[in-house]
Amino acid sequence: MGTLASLLPIILIFVIFYFLLIRPQQKRQKQVREMQANLQKGDKIVTIGGLHGVIHALDEDTVVLQEDNGPKLTFDRSAIREVKNNAE
Numbered sequence: 259m260g261t262l263a264s265l266l267p268i269i270l271i272f273v274i275f276y277f278l279l280i281r282p283q284q285k286r287q288k289q290v291r292e293m294q295a296n297l298q299k300g301d302k303i304v305t306i307g308g309l310h311g312v313i314h315a316l317d318e319d320t321v322v323l324q325e326d327n328g329p330k331l332t333f334d335r336s337a338i339r340e341v342k343n344n345a346e
Contacts, residue, residue, distance in 0.1 A: 293338070293340070293341060294335045294336065294338055297313060297316060297321065297335065297338065297341070298313065298316070299313050299314070299315065299316060300312060300313060301313045301341050301343075302341070302342040302343045303321075303323070303338050303339075303340065303341050303342060304338075304339050304340050304342060305323070305333055305337045305338060305339060306337050306338075306339045307337070309323070309325070309331070310325070310342070311323035311324055311325050311331070312324055314330055319334060319335060320332050320333065320334060320335065321333050321334075321335055321337075321338060
């Protein structure tokens, strides 16, 4: 009984870490994976580096972006931070 009482604070710390740190991070990673998997041609996006553009073409691992009347640039899908608006 004494060993259980001494291990209880350590177990409690691991449970708190799981719910405050690990679980929210896993949810964010899942949302990012879903967003990157659902990219479509014409979506307005922002890259991790802050480049704003419109998706011109998609490949399995890469995305070709076009800036407003600018050049076409190729990025990895993992470089996409967020989708701003879907171009209609």
